[in-house]
Amino acid sequence: MGLVDGYDTSSDSDLNFDEGKSVHEKKNGNLHEDTSYEPSSNNIHKRKSHFTKSELKRRRKTRKGDGPWGSWSSSDDETSQASETQKEDQDIFVHALAEDNLDSEQIEVEEVSHFYGKSEKDYQGRGYLYPPNDVDVDLREERISFRCYLPKKVIRNYPGHPEGTTALKFLPKTGHLILSGGNDHTIKIWDFYHDYECLRDFRGHSKPIKALRFTEDCQSFLSSSFDRSVKIWDTETGKVKTRLHLNSTPADVESRPTNPHEFIVGLSNSKILHYDDRVSENQGLVQTYDHHLSSILALKYFPDGSKFISSSEDKTVRIWENQINVPIKQISDTAQHSMPFLNVHPSQNYFCAQSMDNRIYSFSLKPKYKRHPKKIFKGHSSAGYGISLAFSGDGRYICSGDSKSRLFTWDWNTSRLLNNIKIPGNKPITQVDWHPQETSKVICSGAAGKIYVCD
Numbered sequence: 001m002g003l004v005d006g007y008d009t010s011s012d013s014d015l016n017f018d019e020g021k022s023v024h025e026k027k028n029g030n031l032h033e034d035t036s037y038e039p040s041s042n043n044i045h046k047r048k049s050h051f052t053k054s055e056l057k058r059r060r061k062t063r064k065g066d067g068p069w070g071s072w073s074s075s076d077d078e079t080s081q082a083s084e085t086q087k088e089d090q091d092i093f094v095h096a097l098a099e100d101n102l103d104s105e106q107i108e109v110e111e112v113s114h115f116y117g118k119s120e121k122d123y124q125g126r127g128y129l130y131p132p133n134d135v136d137v138d139l140r141e142e143r144i145s146f147r148c149y150l151p152k153k154v155i156r157n158y159p160g161h162p163e164g165t166t167a168l169k170f171l172p173k174t175g176h177l178i179l180s181g182g183n184d185h186t187i188k189i190w191d192f193y194h195d196y197e198c199l200r201d202f203r204g205h206s207k208p209i210k211a212l213r214f215t216e217d218c219q220s221f222l223s224s225s226f227d228r229s230v231k232i233w234d235t236e237t238g239k240v241k242t243r244l245h246l247n248s249t250p251a252d253v254e255s256r257p258t259n260p261h262e263f264i265v266g267l268s269n270s271k272i273l274h275y276d277d278r279v280s281e282n283q284g285l286v287q288t289y290d291h292h293l294s295s296i297l298a299l300k301y302f303p304d305g306s307k308f309i310s311s312s313e314d315k316t317v318r319i320w321e322n323q324i325n326v327p328i329k330q331i332s333d334t335a336q337h338s339m340p341f342l343n344v345h346p347s348q349n350y351f352c353a354q355s356m357d358n359r360i361y362s363f364s365l366k367p368k369y370k371r372h373p374k375k376i377f378k379g380h381s382s383a384g385y386g387i388s389l390a391f392s393g394d395g396r397y398i399c400s401g402d403s404k405s406r407l408f409t410w411d412w413n414t415s416r417l418l419n420n421i422k423i424p425g426n427k428p429i430t431q432v433d434w435h436p437q438e439t440s441k442v443i444c445s446g447a448a449g450k451i452y453v454c455d
Contacts, residue, residue: 109227111204113238116197120236127236128191128199129218131174135193139174139437143346148392149440150409150418151399151454157424158190158451159198165445167212167223168388168431175436178443179221180451181209187223189235190451192435202238204231211252215260222263224250230265232277242277242284251296256322258305262286266296272310274323287323292316297386300342300351302365309351311339317353319369329369340386345412346395350375356383360400360410379417380408390434390442399442401429407444407454423452 051059121127131139161182170192171177177199178190187202187209207226214221220241224230230250232242248269256262265273274287294313301308307328311317315336318327339353344365350372352362359382362375380402389400397418399409407421407429423429425448435441438455445451 109204109206111231111240113200113202113233115200115238117191117199128177128189129171129236131176132193135176137437139176141437143393143436144395146394146439148394148396148434150397151407151421151440151442152419153421153454154423154452155455156196156453158196158453160445160449160451161186161188162449164447164449165431165451166209168433168443168445168451169212169214170433170435170443171218172214172216173218173436175438178451179212179214180445181212181223182449183208185209185225187212187233200238202233204233204240205229210250213253213255213263215255215263216257217260220260222253222255224253224265232263244275244283246273252299254299254301254308256305257301257303264289264299264301264308266299266310268295270294270296270312270314272296272299272320287325289320289325289327291318291325291327297338297340298342298353300344303344303348309342311342311353313338317342317363329367331363331369331371341388343389343391346391346393352377352389352398354382354387354389354400358382360389360398375412375415377410377415377417379410380406380420385428385430387428387430388432390432392434393436393439397434399432399434401432401444401446403428405429405446405448407432407442421454424448425450 117128122130158178160180161184163183165180165182167181169179171179176192178192179187180190181187185203185205185207188198189200191197191199205223205225205227210224210226212221212223219235220232221235222230222232226249228246228249230244230246230253231240233240246265246267248267250265251268252266254264261278262274262276265275267273270290270292272289273285274289275284276286277284279286292310292312292314296310296312298311299308305322307319307321309317309319315332315338317331317339319329320327337356339355341354342351344351349365350362351365352360354360358378358380360377362372364370364372377398377400380400381404382400382402385403387401387403389398391398396412397409398412399407402408402420405423405426405428407423409418409420410416411418423444425446427447429444429446431445433443440455442454443451444454
């Protein structure tokens with residue numbers, strides 16, 4: 001078929017050859033002529049070749065985006081506008097209602113703490129943070145000053161949290177207390193020696209506990225929860241010193257080693273918030289780190305507090321200078337998986353990351369922060385779970401939980417798997433920590449709830 005006289009060769013989806021009417025006019029039943037078309041000798045309309053920006057904008061609004069994916073049945077413009085407005089109002093109302101419910105949840109939860117031990121103070125007026133003198137272990141030794149050995153079996157357990165334990169930490173340096181949090185919204189402190197009992201509980205969150213961290217002086221600890229709040233508790237009295245209500249779930253928290261007043265919070269909206277509780281403005285927020293592209297999974301400070309490491313669901317690990325929103329190093333690879341847990345080796349020369357491909361990778365803690373090609377630990381099953389890892393006090397061993405209810409231990413120097421211990425419960429072991437002073441004692445827990453001690 002030859003070219004028709006008066007036809008414009010420029011491609012235009014708005015041309016219509018039926019009775020000289022535009023597509024928009026036919027659809028809406030408009031019988032008035034469109035001034036943007038001029039009749040030709042063959043009664044064929046052609047469109048103006050150029051429009052101003054304002055005319056283009058007006059025409060786009062008129063079309064309302066109708067096309068191949070538009071509604072089949074035509075509707076009146078006013079009705080569609082009303083429905084859109086009603087939908088927007090409904091979305092705003094639902095969003096406001098959700099925020100009101102969240103605020104009411106946070107307000108309604110009563111922050112209480114109960115002591116269950118025999119006495120809060122000893123005969124000299126010292127609390128349970130003071131290390132006991134009636135145990136066979138010197139709880140004041142420096143790490144790497146003694147030789148550690150392999151744990152071989154489960155020796156006892158604590159009741160833990162019936163619905164599952166989600167966070168587990170030894171008291172730093174001395175290890176005579178255990179801090180745990182669970183799906184029952186409760187935080188507990190346990191006595192590792194003597195009667196192996198719960199000394200105090202902390203209730204103030206309305207949803208499961210996500211992460212726990214002690215400050216450097218152990219006088220306080222931080223807790224984050226799925227109720228989108230972060231709280232700083234006094235370890236001995238159970239009082240809340242600071243509380244933060246956030247717009248996203250805090251996936252991890254970390255206290256700065258050299259300054260107990262500073263801490264960072266990794267959120268599920270890909271941001272890391274840096275707080276200082278001595279600053280009154282903006283709840284103490286002093287910096288925001290926002291280069292990650294997906295949810296934050298884990299945070300870890302360098303031992304000197306000058307830098308920190310972050311891992312994210314964007315499958316990258318980044319290293320940051322303190323209070324500078326530009327990462328100094330990004331560790332990424334096309335074959336790299338998400339890394340939900342980070343820990344620093346006692347020698348302070350390496351850090352390790354639990355990976356979702358059933359491996360533990362080690363990286364240098366000094367520039368250029370490269371991955372160590374020979375220190376890769378494998379044999380366990382960690383895919384799909386945020387499983388933690390821990391080091392022995394002398395740095396000779398590294399241990400990890402497992403999705404099949406096992407505790408694995410490897411030799412740090414050779415990367416050889418040394419043993420694995422079957423843990424009762426037949427549920428994933430997600431929490432592991434090695435005693436900072438005992439030579440071979442490891443605690444572990446997970447979805448089963450109970451806290452097991454291996455030796």
